[in-house]
Amino acid sequence: MRHHAVEPLVTKRCIHRSSRLGQATTEQGNSEGVPLLYRPTFWRSAAALVLMTGTPLPLWAELNTPIAARVLTFLLPAPKGPMQAAIIFNPDNAASIADALAIEHAIGSGMPVGNTVIRTRRIATTTLDGLRGYRAAFVTAGLRKEQEAIAAAAIRNSVVTITSDLACVQAGRCVVGIGSGPHTQITVSRAASRAVGARFGSAFLMLVKEI
Amino acid sequence: MNCMRYLTAASAVAFAAHPAMVGAQTIDYQALQAVVGEPVTTSVTGKPQRASELPASTLIITADQIARSPARDVPGILKSYAGIDVNRWTAGQSDVAVRGGVQTYNARLLVLVDGRQVYLDHYGMTDWNLLGVSNQDIQQIELVRGPASALFGFNAASGVVNIVTRKPGSTGALKATLSAGNHGVSQMTASLFLPITDFVDAKLTGGRLREDERDIPPGIVGRPQYPVEADHVSGEFHFQADRTSATFGGGYASNRQLEFLPSQLLSNQLYRNADVHATVRQDTAWGGVSLDGFINWLDARYGTDGSIGGLTRSLELANRIMVGKVSALYRLGRANTLRVGMEYRSNRLTSDAQYSDVISYEVASANVMIDLKPTDRITTTGAIRIDRLWLDQSGVIALPAVNDPAEYDRFFDRISLNAAILLQAGSDGRFRINVGRGYQLPSLTNYGFRLSVPLPPPYSIVVAGSPTIAPVATWSGELGYTRQLRGFRVDATAFYTRTTGTIAPPVLASPERTTLIFTSKPTIVQRYYAAGDYTTYGTELSVAGHVSFLTWRANYTWTHTRESLDDQGSPAPIPLSPSLTTPRHKANIVLEYDPGGQWNFSTVTRYTAATRQFATAPAVPLGQVALFDVDSAVALDARVGFRPSRAWEVFASGENLTVAGGASLSPLPADRRVRIGLRLGL
Structure with a gap:
């Protein structure tokens, strides 16, 4: 299995976050000498932090990671042991970065669900070939423009994509959509499932909205 | 007759063997609940459904709620919900009635454990201490209010309870509970979950309960009082690979307790039940596709102290139930579902207190359910089931014969129905209209019982069953509305239930229904009979929500019953009167505080209106059924738990702390039962 680690890429873009939410540090690297306020990464980070912590009505729907992770346990054959899931994000998109951070925060060092333990690694939208070897990927918010490319990469690599953006599912580009709100609404695209070769247990499919 | 039977069995086998039909859902209730954010059940239509989208009034009690409950058994847990009457007649004997119709040995509620019947067919009853399941092993309790015979067959006439047990996970676990309290209460339960390979795991459970009997007032014919003693042990193997899952298991349970019989005589009983499934x-x-089968062997001894109620000899009944069923669930398009199923049941009762050695019947059934969602806002569900029953008897006929043997060689058909429509009203509201027809089957005892009651010479009395007695029909309709508001949920239901041909125990000294058989010793025969009809209607209102770490719920039930029952001209009341025995008003308030730290608290405050209940009062020459006032009651149950770590909890729990005599809805006044205990989870 080949994984394309993304952290170095992000680090080059001058932002590094620990898995703890809100802990961001700028690094000198190739941005050395540029005033902080003029660095684009500063504004992306600041926007992400504000959006994640201070705004009562978020501008995007954050992925409900615990539910997204549990959806994976209904794949057939059921995953057993450690399972690597990709987080597809755009390093130039604040919403995407914030969603990626939130997913990482929720997963932590590994989220045990069913008979598996899910761990995540980031895959940038610019390096989607890195999806090879993954069985599932969380598609972060704010990637409307990249969804077509993500879908193509997911089909090539047989990756189940899960997102909070229901439009992606309705367009048949993402496999699973998880709606926000008190009544958990899960939508599964039959076309996208078939395209990536994913099978879910029938009990699960009877409880979700299949389109 | 036989041709039809074998044809049905052959069809079931062919149905299962057809290659296109190979294939039923694997239900992991815990995982499904976690992913959709609310409990999931298959007990209403056979397909997995969310609690908020069910086409019938359904109660789902989760493992967390059970763990916080002060109750020590399933009836104790159920008693705080709307539309449910729980009568704890004695320390061990409980009956659960849905929407009225309270009586001892309630035959109209079908009770299942993991879909397998624990309802006892010999007498048409449930012994709640013989379930073979302890509270800690329960994943969830599902209760469907209203007839569910179209899915589950006979005896789901007023509802069905399905107790779903915990399944082993990928890691081993040990759960144990020890508790002791006043009135000699002691309880021990343990469950061991063992993963054996990646595909196979096992579960072993066992438990023991003991508690002293309640005091018997002097106006009631009593019996020697022994403590309730219940034991169980069971084991299961689970196999899971890709799309196939299988479970094989078996268990043994026994229970010794004092009970009110349907005749309202007090009697000491011992039940022993073994099963394989x-x-x-x-x-x-x-x-x-699902294939299910089980065999239950029951050995029931009535009058273990040497006599039933001091009137007759003791007796022993052996009941063997064998059931095989196959069902297939089809997804029609993206939102519709079709379920078809077939079932075969063989049921035989052996005893020396019967018309002949063996009274038996076989039932073949077919059922269809369709669930359609024509729009996002409308869901319709329809189900129909046909059951054909063949009655039979064999062996030596007891003399003098009280029936023509040909009366036992007969069959009949019954059709059960359910239909419902769900209408989404706005984003948060939902209307539900549901109608159903179900049947309570006469028990094997109703069909074939025969026991002599000594009388001064020259007469003798025989209490007898009747092979021609018809199943009890229940028609039900309900209109419900559910609304999910910010932080809380409101449910309101209006229901109407009509029960026709309800079966009453033999009425002693009934001048209108006495058969005289002239032999060397003239014999008076008194039979079980269809006493008449009753109608129950009412409303159930429930509100539930949470504020921070406080979970709360409150409910109120108003039940009114009209009855038209024939007492056969008996000078004493017949021991059946749903209008008198069902409380007209009930209310419950439940508060649970669990911040996830070391301490947790819960309280249940219950109000039940006054009723009158039957018991046998002393009289000459035989005891006589009489009505006893049971006062209205406000009972408080409470539980406090302290968790020094995630692995164990110390708790104190009490039921009826207010010592309200009417809290058990029994002629035997309720007492206060308090216990302390330890829960272990490794």
């Missing part, structure tokens, strides 16, 4: 499920792209 197997389930195979195959999941497919279009749905799936």
Whole structure:
């Protein structure tokens, strides 16, 4: 299995976050000498932090990671042991970065669900070939423009994509959509499932909205 | 007759063997609940459904709620919900009635454990201490209010309870509970979950309960009082690979307790039950197929102190139930579902207190359910089931014969129905209209019982069953509305239930229904009979929500009963009167505080209106049924738990702390039962 680690890429873009939410540090690297306020990464980070912590009505729907992770346990054959899931994000998109951070925060060092333990690694939208070897990927918010490319990469690599953006599912580009709100609404695209070769247990499919 | 039987069995086998049909869903209730954010059940239509989208009034009690409950058994847990009457007649004997119709040995509520019947067919009853399941082993309790015979067959006439047990996970676990309290209460339960391979795991459970009997007032014919003693042990193997899952298991349970019989005589009983069961499920792209089978062997001894109620000799009944069923669930398009099923049941009762050595019947059934969602806002569900029953007897006929043997060689058909429509009203509201027809089957005892009651010479009395007695029909309709508001949920239901041909125990000294058989010793025969009809209607209002770490719920039930029952001209009341025995008003307030730290608290405050209940009062020459006032009651149950770590909890729990005599809805006044205990989870 080949994984394309993304952290170095992000680090080059001058932002590094620990898995703890809100802990961001700028690094000198190739941005050395540029005033902080003029660095684009500063504004992306600041926007992400504000959006994640201070705004009562978020501008995007954050992925409900615990539910997204549990959806994976209904794949057939059921995953057993450690399972690597990709987080597809755009390093130039604040919403995407914030969603990626939130997913990482929720997963932590590994989220045990069913008979598996899910761990995540980031895959940038610019390096989607890195999806090879993954069985599932969380598609972060704010990637409307990249969804077509993500879908193509997911089909090539047989990756189940899960997102909070229901439009992606309705367009048949993402496999699973998880709606926000008190009544958990899960939508599964039959076309996208078939395209990536994913099978879910029938009990699960009877409880979700299949389109 | 036989041709039809074998044809049905052959069809079931062919149905299962057809390659296109190979395939039923694997249900992991815990995982499904976690992913959709609310409990999931298959007990209403046979397909997995969310609690908020069910086409019938359904109660789902989760493992967390059970763990916080002060109750020590399933009836104790159920008693705080709307539309449910729990009568704890004695320390061990409880009956659960849904929407009225309270009586001892309630035959109209079908009770299942993991879909397998624990309802006892010999007498048409449930012994709640013989379930073979302790509270800690329960994943969830599902209760469907209203007839569910179209899915489950006979005896789901007023509802069905399905107790879903915990399944082993990928890691081993040990759960144990020890508790002791006043009135000699002691309880020990343990469950061991063992993963054996990646595909196979096992579960072993066992438990023991002991508690002293309640005091018997002097106006009631009593019996020697022994403590309640219940034991159980069971084991299961689970196999899971890709789309196939299988379960094989068996268990043994015994229970000794004092009970009110349907005749309202107090009697000491001993029940011993063994079972083996197997389930195979195959999941497919279009749905799936399930194959289920079980055999229950019951040995029931009535009058273990040497006599039943001091009137007759003791007796022993041996009941063997064998059931095989197959069902397939099809997903029709993206939102519709079709379920078809077939079932075969063989049931035989052996005893020396019967018309002949063996009274038996076989039942073949077919059922269809369709669930359609024409729009996002409308869901319709329809189900129909046909059951054909063949009655039979064999062996030596007891003399003098009280029936023509030909009366036992007969069959009949019954059709059960359910239909419902769900209408989404706005984003948060939902209307539900549901109608159903179900049947309570006369028990094997109703069909074939025969026991002499000594009388001064020259007469003798024989209490007898009747092979021609008809199943009890229940028609039900309900209109419900559910609304999910910010932080809380409101449910309101209006219901109407009509029960026709309800079965009453023999009425002693009934001048209108006495058969005289002239032999060397003239014999008076008194039979079980269809006493008449009753109608129950009312409303159930429930509110539930949470504020921070406080979970609360409150409910109120108003039940009114009209009855038209024939007492056969007996000078004493017949021991059946749903209008008198069902409380007209009930209310419950439940508060649970669990911040996830070391301490947790819960309280249940229950109000029940006054009723009158039957018991046998002393009289000459035989005891006589009489009505006893049971006062209205406000009972408080409470539980406090302290968790020094995630692995164990110390708790104190009490039921009826207010010592309200009417809290048990029994002629025997309720007492206060308090216990302390330890829960262990490794």
